[in-house]
Amino acid sequence: MTTNDALIKVQHLNKRFGSLQALTDINTEIKKGEVVVVIGPSGSGKSTFLRCLNLLEVPSEGTILFEGVDITDKNADINMHRQKMGMVFQHFNLFPHMTILKNMIIAPMKLQHKSEKEATELAMDLLKQVGLEDRAMAYPSQLSGGQKQRIAIVRALCMKPEVMLFDEPTSALDPEMVGEVLEVMKSLAKDSMTMVVVTHEMGFAKEVATRVLFMADGKQVEEGTPKQIFESPQSERLQSFLAKVL
Amino acid sequence: MNALMLLDSGFTERLQQKFYSNFILENRYTYLLNGLKTTLTITLLAVLLGIVLGFLIAIIRSTNDITGKLKIPNFFCNIYLTVIRGTPTMVQLLILNFIVFASSNNKLLVAVLAFGINSGAYVAEIFRSGIMSIDKGQMEAGRSLGFNYLQTMIYIVMPQAFKNVLPALGNEMIVLLKETAICGYIAIQDLTKGGDIIRSRTYDPYMPLLGVAAVYLIIVMIMTAGVNRLERRLRNSDH
Numbered sequence: 322m323t324t325n326d327a328l329i330k331v332q333h334l335n336k337r338f339g340s341l342q343a344l345t346d347i348n349t350e351i352k353k354g355e356v357v358v359v360i361g362p363s364g365s366g367k368s369t370f371l372r373c374l375n376l377l378e379v380p381s382e383g384t385i386l387f388e389g390v391d392i393t394d395k396n397a398d399i400n401m402h403r404q405k406m407g408m409v410f411q412h413f414n415l416f417p418h419m420t421i422l423k424n425m426i427i428a429p430m431k432l433q434h435k436s437e438k439e440a441t442e443l444a445m446d447l448l449k450q451v452g453l454e455d456r457a458m459a460y461p462s463q464l465s466g467g468q469k470q471r472i473a474i475v476r477a478l479c480m481k482p483e484v485m486l487f488d489e490p491t492s493a494l495d496p497e498m499v500g501e502v503l504e505v506m507k508s509l510a511k512d513s514m515t516m517v518v519v520t521h522e523m524g525f526a527k528e529v530a531t532r533v534l535f536m537a538d539g540k541q542v543e544e545g546t547p548k549q550i551f552e553s554p555q556s557e558r559l560q561s562f563l564a565k566v567l
Numbered sequence: 568m569n570a571l572m573l574l575d576s577g578f579t580e581r582l583q584q585k586f587y588s589n590f591i592l593e594n595r596y597t598y599l600l601n602g603l604k605t606t607l608t609i610t611l612l613a614v615l616l617g618i619v620l621g622f623l624i625a626i627i628r629s630t631n632d633i634t635g636k637l638k639i640p641n642f643f644c645n646i647y648l649t650v651i652r653g654t655p656t657m658v659q660l661l662i663l664n665f666i667v668f669a670s671s672n673n674k675l676l677v678a679v680l681a682f683g684i685n686s687g688a689y690v691a692e693i694f695r696s697g698i699m700s701i702d703k704g705q706m707e708a709g710r711s712l713g714f715n716y717l718q719t720m721i722y723i724v725m726p727q728a729f730k731n732v733l734p735a736l737g738n739e740m741i742v743l744l745k746e747t748a749i750c751g752y753i754a755i756q757d758l759t760k761g762g763d764i765i766r767s768r769t770y771d772p773y774m775p776l777l778g779v780a781a782v783y784l785i786i787v788m789i790m791t792a793g794v795n796r797l798e799r800r801l802r803n804s805d806h
C-alpha cells in the first residue's frame with residue numbers, strides 16, 4: 322500500500338434511524354496520514370458518519386472499505402478491524418473500575434495477546450508522552466477531564482491503530498483543559514497518524530487539517546483544504562455556518 | 568403496675584422454668600440449632616443457584632435488549648420469569664416436591680432447587696437492571712477497542728453492574744432466608760419446623776415460636792448491617 326492509497330473508502334453511505342435520514346449518499350476517501358476534520362451544525366450527522374466508519378452504527382446502505390476490505394460485509398470480522406481503528410469519545414468512556422494502566426493494557430493483552438510486561442512498557446511510554454506517567458495507578462474518577470481525555474487517546478493508541486477517530490474530544494471539557502488535549506492531537510498529527518476528527522474547534526481545523534469536510538442535513542456539502550473551506554467557501558450553507566462559528 | 572410484675576420473682580422463676588423445658592430439657596435447643604443449619608444451607612445453596620441462573624438469564628435478556636439478538640432464548644426466559652414471579656413460592660415448592668421430584672428422597676436438594684429456581688427469576692431482573700444502568704458509552708468504548716460483545720460484557724460491563732447490584736443481591740438473600748421457612752411443608756426440619764416441633768412437645772407456643780422469630784431477626788439484622796456497610800463502602804469509592 323503506497324501512502325496515497327485510501328485507508329478508508331466510503332461509498333454511497335446512507336444511514337436511517339427509523340424514518341429519519343441521518344446520512345445521505347456520503348462518498349469520500351481517507352488516505353494514510355491525512356487529518357480529515359469534519360465540521361457542521363448540530364444534528365448534521367457528523368457523529369453518525371464517524372461511527373459508521375467503525376460500524377458502531379451499521380450503515381443502512383453503502384460500503385465502507387478499510388484497507389481494501391468491505392467491513393460492511395456480513396462475513397467481515399469487524400472486531401479485528403476495530404482493533405486498528407482507535408476511537409475517542411466526547412465523554413471519554415474510560416473504564417471506571419480499572420486503574421489508568423489497566424484501562425490501557427487490557428485490550429492489548431486480551432486481544433493482541435501481549436504479555437503484561439510488554440503491554441505495560443508501551444502504556445508507560447505513551448503515558449510519559451502525555452505527561453501522565455505518575456497517574457498510572459490512579460482511577461479515572463481521580464483525574465480531571467483533560468487528563469481523562471488524554472488517557473482515552475493513549476488507551477486507543479496502545480492498540481497501535483492505523484487510524485484514530487475523534488468525536489468532539491474537547492466538547493465536554495472546561496475551556497482551560499481544551500488546549501492540553503488539542504496539543505496531544507497535534508503531536509499525533511505530526512507523527513503522521515491518520516485521523517478523522519469531528520470538532521467545533523475551528524482553530525484546530527485550520528492549523529492541523531489536511532482536509533475539511535463540511536456536513537449539513539446529513540449530506541456532505543463541501544470538502545477541501547482548510548484554506549479553501551475557511552477562506553473561499555462556495556456554498557451558502559457553509560458561508561452562513563462559518564459566519565456563525567467564526 | 569405491670570412493669571413491676573415483670574420483676575416479680577414468681578414471674579422470672581416461671582420464665583426460667585419454661586426456658587429450661589423448651590430449650591434445655593432433652594437438648595431441645597438442638598432442634599433450633601440443626602434447623603438453623605438447614606435453613607442457612609438451603610439459603611446459601613439456593614442463592615448460589617439463583618445467582619448462576621439469574622446471571623445467565625440477565626445476559627440473554629439484556630443482549631436481546633441491546634442488540635435484538637437471541638430472540639428464542641429470550642422468549643423462554645420471559646416464560647420462566649412470568650411463571651416464577653406469577654405463582655406463589657409455596658406452590659412451586661410443592662409442585663417440585665410432589666410432581667417433578669416425586670420419587671426423590673433428597674428433600675434438601677428439592678428445596679435448594681425450588682428456592683434457587685425461584686430466586687433466579689428475581690436475581691435475573693436485578694442483574695438486568697444493573698447491566699442496563701451502565702452507560703452505553705462503556706459498551707461502545709469496549710467494542711471500539713476490538714472486544715466482541717461477550718468480552719465487553721465480561722471485562723467491562725459486568726464487573727461494574729455486579730458492583731452496583733451487590734446491595735440488591737444482599738437484600739434478595741435476606742428475602743430468601745425468610746422464604747425458606749415454608750420448607751417444613753415438604754418435611755424438612757428447618758429452623759421454623761424445629762421451633763414447631765418443640766412447641767408440639769412442650770405444648771408451649773410462646774418460647775419456641777418467639778425464640779425462632781428472634782433467631783431469624785438476629786440473622787436478618789446481621790445481614791442487613793452487612794448490606795448497609797457494603798452500600799456505604801461502594802458509595803464512597805467510585806471504583
Ligand SMILES: Nc1ncnc2c1ncn2[C@@H]1O[C@H](COP(=O)(O)OP(=O)(O)OP(=O)(O)O)[C@@H](O)[C@H]1O
Pocket residue numbers: 338341343361362363364365366367368369370
Ligand atoms: N441512535 C439514534 N437513534 C435515532 N436518531 C439518531 C440516533 N443517533 C443520531 N440520531 C439522529 O441523527 C441525526 C444526526 O445526528 P448526529 O449525532 O450524527 O449529529 P451531529 O452532527 O453529530 O450533531 P452534534 O454536533 O449535536 O453532535 C440527528 O437528527 C439525531 O437526532
Ligand SMILES: [Mg+2]
Pocket residue numbers: 367368369489
Ligand atoms: Mg455529534
